[in-house]
Amino acid sequence: MDIVYKTLGLPAELLSKVPGIGPIVKACCTSVGQKILMAITGLSLVGFLVVHLGGNFNLFAGEAAFNGYAEKLHSLGPLLAIAETKLFAIFALHLGLALSTRAMSARARKSGYEKTESKQSGFLIPNGGAANMMFITGLILGGYVVLHVLDMKINIWKFDAGESKYALVRMVLRDPLHWGVYLVALIALGIHLSHGISSAFQTLGISHPRWNKILRFLSVALAWLIAGGFMSLLVWAYAFEAR
Amino acid sequence: MSDETLNLTLRVWRQDNSDSEGEFRDYKLSGVSTHMSFLEMLDVLNEQLIEAGEMPVAFDHDCREGICGMCSLMINGQAHGPDNATTTCQLHMRRFQDGDTIVIEPWRAAAFPVLRDLVVDRSAFDRIIQSGGYVSTNTGNAPDGNAIPIPGKVQEVAMDAAACIGCGACVAACKNASAMLFVSAKVSQLAVLPQGHAERTGRVLNMVAQMDEEGFGHCTNTSECEAACPAEISVSNIARLNREYVRATLVNRD
Numbered sequence A: 001m002d003i004v005y006k007t008l009g010l011p012a013e014l015l016s017k018v019p020g021i022g023p024i025v026k027a028c029c030t031s032v033g034q035k036i037l038m039a040i041t042g043l044s045l046v047g048f049l050v051v052h053l054g055g056n057f058n059l060f061a062g063e064a065a066f067n068g069y070a071e072k073l074h075s076l077g078p079l080l081a082i083a084e085t086k087l088f089a090i091f092a093l094h095l096g097l098a099l100s101t102r103a104m105s106a107r108a109r110k111s112g113y114e115k116t117e118s119k120q121s122g123f124l125i126p127n128g129g130a131a132n133m134m135f136i137t138g139l140i141l142g143g144y145v146v147l148h149v150l151d152m153k154i155n156i157w158k159f160d161a162g163e164s165k166y167a168l169v170r171m172v173l174r175d176p177l178h179w180g181v182y183l184v185a186l187i188a189l190g191i192h193l194s195h196g197i198s199s200a201f202q203t204l205g206i207s208h209p210r211w212n213k214i215l216r217f218l219s220v221a222l223a224w225l226i227a228g229g230f231m232s233l234l235v236w237a238y239a240f241e242a243r
Numbered sequence B: 001m002s003d004e005t006l007n008l009t010l011r012v013w014r015q016d017n018s019d020s021e022g023e024f025r026d027y028k029l030s031g032v033s034t035h036m037s038f039l040e041m042l043d044v045l046n047e048q049l050i051e052a053g054e055m056p057v058a059f060d061h062d063c064r065e066g067i068c069g070m071c072s073l074m075i076n077g078q079a080h081g082p083d084n085a086t087t088t089c090q091l092h093m094r095r096f097q098d099g100d101t102i103v104i105e106p107w108r109a110a111a112f113p114v115l116r117d118l119v120v121d122r123s124a125f126d127r128i129i130q131s132g133g134y135v136s137t138n139t140g141n142a143p144d145g146n147a148i149p150i151p152g153k154v155q156e157v158a159m160d161a162a163a164c165i166g167c168g169a170c171v172a173a174c175k176n177a178s179a180m181l182f183v184s185a186k187v188s189q190l191a192v193l194p195q196g197h198a199e200r201t202g203r204v205l206n207m208v209a210q211m212d213e214e215g216f217g218h219c220t221n222t223s224e225c226e227a228a229c230p231a232e233i234s235v236s237n238i239a240r241l242n243r244e245y246v247r248a249t250l251v252n253r254d
Helices: A002-008 A010-015 A022-029 A031-061 A063-074 A078-108 A129-154 A165-174 A176-203 A212-239 B038-051 B123-130 B152-162 B169-173 B180-191 B200-214 B224-228 B236-251
Strands: B005-014 B023-033 B101-105 B114-116
Touching (some): A002 A010, A010 A022, A022 B236, A031 A078, A031 B200, A031 B236, A063 A165, A078 A129, A129 A176, A176 A212, A176 B236, B005 B038, B023 B038, B123 B180, B152 B180, B180 B200, B180 B224, B180 B236
Parallel strands (some): B005 B101
16 A cells, blocks of 8 residues: 555655745645645635536526527637636545545554544534545545536437537436436535535634634535535426426 | 442453554453542452452553543543543543443554553654644743733633643544644644744644654544543644644745
């Protein structure tokens, strides 16, 4: 296993020797540094989700509005390609850091306890709530993103939607299997973000007794607003007539 | 307070030394007074074991009044047992019921190897302190009480962080075996005071480097450490550690 970590860590190791940026790269590789990068990439992805959701709300306005929006996006050409590459890089970094930090904690406790019980109270979900479900929900989301790109960008299942993105979205979402998978992924998204957003603030050092409660409330609210916003599209696909 | 006695089954981790395998062994203990502390109950168990010709159970303890940080023990899956803000030595047998089975395990972390039975080597914490948890400026004679003005609220933050007794319950309770709460308390208690300012930058960088070197895990902000901490150290210290770390990385000149 150690050889795997060493190989994967090689780019960071080499970068840390470059004068000027070396110390910063080194700092990014520590347990604290990795979490800070995790928080920054995570919040960036939340930013993307908000913009993506805003764009998707064009679906409610009808076929012309949504296809117009899609065309406008694609007319950006190279700008869109750069944005997509950046987004992919952020996503890959977030995922890579998750694997790296998880490996770190696996090494930190090799033999577990016979019995463990939380001393925290007030959880809706037992055993630590969302904080203990980050990895599994993250994996679900990773798989979902791949499926989503295959569905909407490549149309791998050959839905007969012609040139209309609006029709394609509707067809994908009206497919029962897709509908179910998307719902599971969106629930995972809500859980992931309900810990992720507030956790990112704590990791970035944004913490104050006066603001912590409200910040946490707003973080969880934003998490479920985003997940709920996307879920509304699932309702839309079935309950609303095409316009 | 009732003068009840308890009959207990103790499921205790036994391990000869850091190289041996180790296993759980069950012991019956009867007539345990509810007034006993948890460690006194283990003393009684050991008397029983010695009489039976078996090796007594090794466990760490010193002051037995909750301030030294020596006692440890994972009791029924909880660091220092079921009470909040309480060390194992201050836990009393009245918290248990007659007929209970109590599972007693050592702290589990790669950085805290088991030395024998329930005793773990916590010198990793000492090495973290040695890497920066001090003030090395020459302070001369004791200064006048008000020579360095420190606002009351700032002093309270420092004192709350300084309450850490270094027992390791945070590491034991954390699913990642992370020492972030301990390190953050040791960084905070000095970072917020004027005496600690001079070495603020190097301190946090060195202490985090040593923490990683010792093989502790990372922080997922699960807050299990805060709940398990007998000294009630707040996770807001971890946020301060992160702030200090970013600041130090950017301003460091070494």
